[in-house]
Each structure stands twice: as structure tokens, then as C-alpha cells.
Amino acid sequence: MTDNPLLAQWNSPFGMPPFDEIEMQHFAPAFDAALAEAKANTDRIAANPDQPTFANTIAGMEFGETLIDRVSSVFYHLAGTQSDAAIEEMSRDLSPRLAAFYSDVLQDQALFARVDTLWEQRDRFDLAPEEARVLELYHRMFVRAGAALDEPGRKRLSQIMQRLAQLGTTFSQNLLADERDWSVALGEDDLAGLPDDLRETMKTEDGWALSLSRSVVVPFLESSTRRDLRETAWKAWTARGANGGATDNREVAAEILALRHERAQLLGYDDFASYKLDGEMAKTPDNVRDLLMGVWGPARTKAMADADRLRSLIAADGQNHDLAGWDWRFYAEKLRHIEHDFDVAALKPYFTLNGMIDAMFDVSARLFGLSFRKLDIPLPHPDAMAWEVLRGDAHVGVFIGDYFARPGKRSGAWCSRLRHQAGPVRPIVTNVCNFAKGNPALLTFDDARTLFHEMGHALHHLLSEATYPMVSGTSVARDFVELPSQLYEHWLSEPQILRQHARHYRTGEPIPQDLLDKLLAAETFGQGFSTVEYIASALVDLDFHTGEPPADPMAAQAETLARIGMPDAIPMRHATPHFAHIFSSDGYSAGYYSYMWSEVMDADAFAAFRETGDVFDPEMAAKLATHIYSAGGTRPPEELYTAFRGRMPGPEALMQGRGLTAG
Known part of the structure; x- marks a missing residue:
């Protein structure tokens, strides 16, 4: 079907998807062909009469599903950025179908026998370190998908995974509908x-x-x-x-939690949190809870003190109402102005989207020697922009930014890839945000931080130097994946970057020194509020997945918030019915804590630069590139961080960075 652009050879620049040729009717036959090709490949590997080797089994699987990966990456990018009724209908049909396909592959007994033999006899093979890591992850993936279960167990697990896929799609589409309508x-x-x-x-x-x-x-x-x-x-x-x-997503969430618990118990775990954290840096739910509760106390104390000051401002306004959720941000801005003589409206004209894009590219150049050349090529949406990423004259990858909010676009911000890095194949990476469109587009400082955050994820893909897709780019432990993104945010606050790139959209004048000083002095303002709203969500997520699943998630949410003493005027960052991080997929389920787990490392990692006296220290930047951004998942995260820093971190730098320490 060479008339189908999804199935034809992509001869476009850099192997980009031909977005100007792709139409909705191309996807159904493309998925049919891609799934058939992938099944034929796995069947061929499973039936191979030769003794299993890394090359004829693991490498065969790693590079045997390029078409399904290609078609899926394009479809799900469009589903997230410009969904409509046709895309939503196809998503609902595809999700259980793809889940069934991958369950069948990962539960195939002949295929698992080959992987299991390789794992049991791994010491007999002269495997390179990356190959040994990939084999370990493949064996773990098969076992966790139920390959070692008996036939009834495998069948039930497959049913669970298909239903979870359906429910995750439903949850996302319900949320999008509420936001859109x-x-x-x-x-x-x-x-x-x-x-x-x-x-x-x-x-x-x-x-x-x-x-x-x-x-x-x-x-x-x-x-x-x-x-x-x-x-x-x-x-x-x-x-x-x-x-x-x-x-309404409340019953959807309840069913998801029940099925996840059943899945974990089928695989021999006490609960879903124990299943999910096995293999992550945190290891156990108790370790997660210790970190979150260690920060919760100081954060809540700070938030409650802030609440008292906000109530004083309400009284000073001659109002007799208490502090409600819809009052907090309004009076917090008043308090920020009083304490720091700081007006967000005065700051915003200096933060144009184009200026901040230049800033994040400048940081990439200073740290990693990268440059960005604007491209004029077909893209998935007229709002999108693309750049070729270079190091010297060498092609590093393609970076696409799609930054503006619009109907049909999923809320929030994220990074994904249209092609992963593997050996000589360079990646195509996308950043998606939801900034307000303007002429020019003006950002808040938090918007600019989001821009830098997603660029950190993009660099994790772009700088990747792995041989195998399994360990390329952001294919790392969930509680390690936020390290490169959160670390990159730190350079936004550097005065030398802001003086150069924060320029008034009308006059071109750099941000005045007094305004810059106020901005930096106010960086920890409101950290009580933001830390409390985040930790509350992370603890609810952890409680949902620890022990028996709640029949009524809303009641369970209320119990958790009451137990920790959640301030009345602060909502969870993500309440259960719109907690897409944990219910749209398994991605952050029992893992929303990972932002803070990674923050322990990112605060410590940036301190390493500060200790040199130069936040762009070339030697430290080279170590960062080698051991963090380029390494992907080629080694366990503890090894990678220790190779960069010389030790694992404690929470001290995090507490100081959030302004939660005494004094």
C-alpha cells in the first residue's frame, strides 16, 4: 500500500513523517499492516529452531516493530494535540486492540522460553554491558506481563490489560470533554x-x-x-x-484501581504500589512515604503561616469572609507584591515565548555545544515549529515545539518522540505546551519554567547515545526520568540568562536589574502552597495503590487529606476525577511521588555546578552529558547518578531550594 503515506518509505527531510499527506483514513489500514508485520516478526523469532542468542532473540524483537512504532507515534501525537470525534473513536477501538497484541507477545510461551533461557544462561554469553542491561529488562518485562503464570492467569491478566487500556482512554477523553465544553x-x-x-x-x-x-x-x-x-x-x-x-470519571477511577490491584496480586505482589515500585529507585511504598512525609510537615507549616497572612489581607480589604480556594492565588499575588514589591504584570512583558525559546537554546549551547537551525517542513499543526539540532556540523536530531492552547488539545505539557534514538538513528522529539496565544505570546515565569522543563526531557532524547531502543532517551526508571527535566529548569533563573533573553517585547530593553532582583528574591514565595498541593496528590496516589483498593475513591481521597491535615483553602494539584497522570495510563500510577524523588537529585546536581563557581562549568557539563543525558537507561539510575556526582544525594538541597528550612 505505497499510496498510504504511513506505509510508504519516508523520503522527507530527516525521515520526518509526511504530515502534509497523512489523513485519518490512512491510520486503520496502517495499523492493520503494522500489527501484522509485528506479529510475523515475533512468530518468526519464537519458531526459530536455532539456540537462542541475544542477536536472534532480543535484538530481533528490539528492531522488529519499527512500523507499529512509527504509526503509533504519529497517531498518538495527533490524538494528544488535535483530537476530534474521529480520532477519539479510533483511540477507543485501538487501545484494547494494542493491549491485546502486546499481552499476546509478552505471554507467548515459546518466545518467553527463549528469553528465559538467555537470562538463566547469561553468564555463558559475552554480552556487552548495555546488552546485559537490555536482556535484564526484557526478562523482567515478560515476567511482569504474566509470561510465567499458568494459562488461566495469563488469560485473566490479558483481559485486565485490555480493560485498563479502554478505561484509560475513557478517562482522558472525559477530561478533555469537560475542559473543552x-x-x-x-x-x-x-x-x-x-x-x-x-x-x-x-x-x-x-x-x-x-x-x-x-x-x-x-x-x-x-x-x-x-x-x-x-x-x-x-x-x-x-x-x-x-x-x-x-x-464523570469517578466510577472509571474505581474500576481502574480494582483492576490494578487484581493485576498485582496475580503477579505475586501484595498491592499495586509494591508491584509498581519494584525496580524503581524508591523500591518500596514505605520509602516513598518517608520522603513525602519528611517534606510535608515543613511545607504545611509554611502554608498555614501564609494562610494567616492572606486572611489578614482579606480583613484589610474590609471583607468578612474566610480564605477559600478561589481566594488563595488572588491574595497570594497581593502578598507577593507587598513582601517583594513584585508585580507579575510588570514582569510578563519581558518573557516572550520566542525570547524564552532562545534562552533554552542558549543554555543547550553553553552546556552541550548544541545549535538549533529553524526548519521549513510539513508539521502536524500550523502552530508547530521545528529545528534541526546540531553539534558542530553533526546532525543530532529534530526538535518540534507545539506551544499554544487550542480546542482538542490535551491540557498540560509533555514531551514525546516521533522516532527514538537507536545506534546511528537520530531522534525526532516533540515538546507540547498550552500557553496562551498572543502577538507576541507572553509567558509567566512559571510558563517559562515549564518550557525549560520540557526541553530537559527533549535533551534526554536528543543527547541519547544508546544502541537499543529499550534503554534509549527517557526509557529509565520513573523516579529518575524527571531528573534531566527538573535540573534544566535551574538555568532559567540564572541572571546571565535572564539579562540576555528576558527583554521587553516592545522596546527590546533587557529586564531591569531591580525587577530581576525582585524576581529572584521571590523564587521561593508560595512554596508552602505548591508543595502542599503536590504532596497531597502524591500521597493520595500512594494510598490508592497501597493495600486493598478503595470502593469509593472520593471517600478514600477525603480520608487521606483528613489524616495529613490538608489545609481547607488548598486543593490537591490533581484531584481524583482529573488526575490524568495516574488514571489515563499506568505511567505515573503509584509514581506521582517521582517528581519529588527526582527533585532530591536535581537540587543536589545543580549544587554540584554551583560548587565549581561556574554554573556552566565545562567539566561538570561533560559529566552531566555522559552520565545523565546521554546514558538513557543503559545502567541502573543509582549507578548513573553516582558516576556523575560521586555519591547519592540527601534531601537537604531540595528543602533549601523550596525555602522550607529554618532561617
């Missing part, structure tokens, strides 16, 4: 307090509209003087996925 029309009188750029973002043909895009809701809650409208926005934002009817 809610809006409130506003008139001139409803815009009191809003900065000009937010008004422009909310402009419609008939006036203005308040939507559930994060790039609209958060600044609205920070600046609107209309408390009634802040309440409306806050309640709609926190109720996503819990509005009753066809898009």
Missing part, C-alpha cells in the same frame, strides 16, 4: 483586575470568554477582583471529571 461568556464589567494580555487571550467575536485552559484559569484566579467569578472558575476547574453524566 465549559466556558462562561463575560462582559466588560467582568474583566476587573485582569491584565491586558489576559483580556486579549480571552477575547471572542462577541466579547470575552472564561475557559478551562490552565493558561486562562490560573492568571484569572490571580488577578480577577470579581470574587464571584473567581469562585465560578475555581469550582469548574476543580470539578473536572466529576460533573455527573457521561463524562
